Amino acid sequence: MTTKSQVFKCKACGAIVAVITGGKGELTCCDQKMAEVTPDKAKKLIYGMSRPGSP
Numbered sequence: 001m002t003t004k005s006q007v008f009k010c011k012a013c014g015a016i017v018a019v020i021t022g023g024k025g026e027l028t029c030c031d032q033k034m035a036e037v038t039p040d041k042a043k044k045l046i047y048g049m050s051r052p053g054s055p
Contacts, residue, residue, distance in 0.1 A: 007042035008034035016045055 006019045012030035019027070027034040037045065 007037050007039075007045065009037050009045065010034050018042075018046070 008017045008019070008027050009015070010029035010032065011034075012032055015029050015034075017027055017029075017034065
């Protein structure tokens with residue numbers, strides 16, 4: 001079985017959530033439904049974040 005991780009972003013505050021495994025339902029943040037981002041956008045969001053211990 002192949003699973004696809006999903007990345008969601010809050011349109012209000014910019015919080016990013018990566019779902020590795022999960023079930024049915026929807027994610028909410030700031031009382032709004034979070035928007036799923038494309039794989040390309042997710043890579044830019046995730047790899048553009050600072051790493052712990054980096055300057």
